[in-house]
Amino acid sequence: MSKEKIALFTIFGGTGDLAQRKLYPSLFKLYQKGYLQDHFAVIGTARRPWTDEHYHEIITDSLASLDADAEKVKAFASHFYYQSHDVTDAQHYVTLKRLSETLDAQYGLQGNRIFYLAMAPNFFGTIAQHLKSENILTNNGFNRVIIEKPFGHDFESAKVLNDELTATFDENQVYRIDHYLGKEMIQNISAIRFGNNIWEFLWNNRYISNVQITLSEKLGVEERAVYYDNSGALRDMVQNHILQILSLLTMDQPVEFTENDINIEKVKALRSLRPYTPAEVADNFVRGQYAADGDIKDYRSEDKISPDSNTDTFVAGKVMIDNFRWSGVPFYVRTGKRLADKFTRIDVVFKRPIVNIFNHDNNASDSTNELAPNVLTINVEPTEGFELRMNAKCVGQGFATTPIQLDYDHDSEATANSPEAYERLLHDALNGDATNFTHWQEVAYSWKFVDVIQKYWDEHTPDFPNYRPGTMGPAASDELLKRDGNEWVYKE
Ligand SMILES: NC(=O)C1=CN([C@@H]2O[C@H](COP(=O)(O)OP(=O)(O)OC[C@H]3O[C@@H](n4cnc5c(N)ncnc54)[C@H](OP(=O)(O)O)[C@@H]3O)[C@@H](O)[C@H]2O)C=CC1
Numbered sequence: 001m002s003k004e005k006i007a008l009f010t011i012f013g014g015t016g017d018l019a020q021r022k023l024y025p026s027l028f029k030l031y032q033k034g035y036l037q038d039h040f041a042v043i044g045t046a047r048r049p050w051t052d053e054h055y056h057e058i059i060t061d062s063l064a065s066l067d068a069d070a071e072k073v074k075a076f077a078s079h080f081y082y083q084s085h086d087v088t089d090a091q092h093y094v095t096l097k098r099l100s101e102t103l104d105a106q107y108g109l110q111g112n113r114i115f116y117l118a119m120a121p122n123f124f125g126t127i128a129q130h131l132k133s134e135n136i137l138t139n140n141g142f143n144r145v146i147i148e149k150p151f152g153h154d155f156e157s158a159k160v161l162n163d164e165l166t167a168t169f170d171e172n173q174v175y176r177i178d179h180y181l182g183k184e185m186i187q188n189i190s191a192i193r194f195g196n197n198i199w200e201f202l203w204n205n206r207y208i209s210n211v212q213i214t215l216s217e218k219l220g221v222e223e224r225a226v227y228y229d230n231s232g233a234l235r236d237m238v239q240n241h242i243l244q245i246l247s248l249l250t251m252d253q254p255v256e257f258t259e260n261d262i263n264i265e266k267v268k269a270l271r272s273l274r275p276y277t278p279a280e281v282a283d284n285f286v287r288g289q290y291a292a293d294g295d296i297k298d299y300r301s302e303d304k305i306s307p308d309s310n311t312d313t314f315v316a317g318k319v320m321i322d323n324f325r326w327s328g329v330p331f332y333v334r335t336g337k338r339l340a341d342k343f344t345r346i347d348v349v350f351k352r353p354i355v356n357i358f359n360h361d362n363n364a365s366d367s368t369n370e371l372a373p374n375v376l377t378i379n380v381e382p383t384e385g386f387e388l389r390m391n392a393k394c395v396g397q398g399f400a401t402t403p404i405q406l407d408y409d410h411d412s413e414a415t416a417n418s419p420e421a422y423e424r425l426l427h428d429a430l431n432g433d434a435t436n437f438t439h440w441q442e443v444a445y446s447w448k449f450v451d452v453i454q455k456y457w458d459e460h461t462p463d464f465p466n467y468r469p470g471t472m473g474p475a476a477s478d479e480l481l482k483r484d485g486n487e488w489v490y491k492e
């Protein structure tokens with residue numbers, strides 16, 4: 001059976017950064033692998049008055065780093081069509097409908113349409129409304145809309161956005177991108193949890209002491225300063241990526257490994273997040289903003305950032321889940337800009353043995369006395385793999401114990417050839433599989449949890465800046481764990 005997928009992609013924001021850096025290279029990779037062949041076409045739209053020829057040059061440039069065969073690139077680019085218009089102008093959609101129908105007939109696209117909204121979310125409602133009113137949706141194929149983040153600014157704005165979208169599309173036609181869900185090792189969480197008896201039986205509050213999720217970035221806000229200054233680390237990374245990872249780590253076993261069953265369990269996990277009172281926010285969440293250091297400017301002096309900005313560029317928090325499995329287990333999360341390094345990791349810290357039989361007088365001379373906790377680390381990026389810290393006997397005479405580490409990394413060649421997140425997610429959307437996209441109820445519960453924290457922060461002026469670039473954030477982040485007798489597994 002052919003693996004070819006058939007569809008017309010309409011990319012709103014076709015001249016933008018996301019389209020050029022992520023979408024065109026990902027579509028090309030699907031083309032190279034044969035998922036896209038002769039029966040696909042792409043319409044790029046934005047206000048700029050580009051011609052098809054210029055658009056083809058842009059597509060070709062966006063693939064430069066892939067070092068691909070020039071003929072293949074040319075053939076791929078020939079499937080792209082540019083239409084200049086403002087999405088708020090109804091006339092735009094008349095032309096768009098005509099072009100869509102022409103391309104559908106020309107490429108044999110069977111009425112299959114994917115609308116990719118690579119634009120600011122305030123345009124989503126008007127685009128969805130016009131797609132319906134101007135009859136651009138088809139009856140003979142599928143119609144799917146892919147939405148970029150941010151999905152709202154808080155629960156209320158997310159709900160308005162969702163209502164606008166679902167006035168045109170059913171929930172099962174909406175694909176909300178969270179690119180972390182397209183990452184190899186995030187998808188691996190379910191494999192190791194539900195594919196190995198040794199973990200699932202220990203995966204609860206009887207055996208796990210705490211769990212740590214770290215999404216650390218070395219760079220600052222770069223070219224997305226305007227968006228970031230209105231968002232901050234809590235909204236930018238915790239509401240979506242971190243809570244999605246947390247839901248995959250904590251959900252109960254789905255009845256089957258299907259989109260619907262996984263969604264049911266993720267929603268239950270997110271519903272069980274303990275909502276904080278304002279006083280509890282102060283105790284359990286820490287925010288930070290980076291200072292200057294050497295050549296690095298402080299956040300408030302960055303280009304396009306307000307000089308009195310109170311935006312958080314760092315957040316650390318303790319999240320509790322009030323259900324039978326997780327009651328009493330702290331989930332420590334942290335993320336930030338200008339930290340020590342660029343990496344993503346999850347550390348699952350197990351409880352120590354109840355009795356340490358090695359901590360006995362007879363062994364005192366050469367015993368380490370202490371047994372370190374077992375730690376399972378899931379390295380998401382840049383290394384992809386697992387580490388397991390255990391206690392073992394020191395080699396030689398006597399009976400001292402020492403921590404040892406078992407390491408597994410994915411083969412670097414396999415990792416290099418493995419699809420990038422956007423490629424995976426576009427492939428899933430072509431297949432009609434929204435397992436690795438966020439569903440509305442997940443978004444809603446995540447915002448409700450985050451809104452309380454953000455509201456408290458908005459009402460209290462922080463003492464910024466409070467951390468040095470190249471560190472792992474303010475000291476209060478370490479104190480958050482120390483208070484519970486814990487510490488971050490990863491220290492700079
Ligand atoms: N860039 C990234 O890495 C990421 C981006 N995102 C999200 O993706 C979306 C797009 O981001 P990004 O590509 O960076 O943004 P850009 O600012 O680079 O692109 C915005 C696009 O919208 C078009 N546009 C703006 N106004 C109109 C209008 N009235 N009618 C038609 N087209 C219009 C612009 O083209 P023109 O000016 O020609 O009209 C441009 O193509 C945003 O929601 C962002 O938050 C999410 C994660 C990562």
Ligand SMILES: O=C1O[C@H](COP(=O)(O)O)[C@@H](O)[C@H](O)[C@H]1O
Pocket residue numbers: 179217236344
């Ligand atoms: O969604 C976002 O993610 C990036 C980090 O993604 P990664 O895949 O490089 O880890 C972050 O820089 C950006 O601020 C945020 O919007």
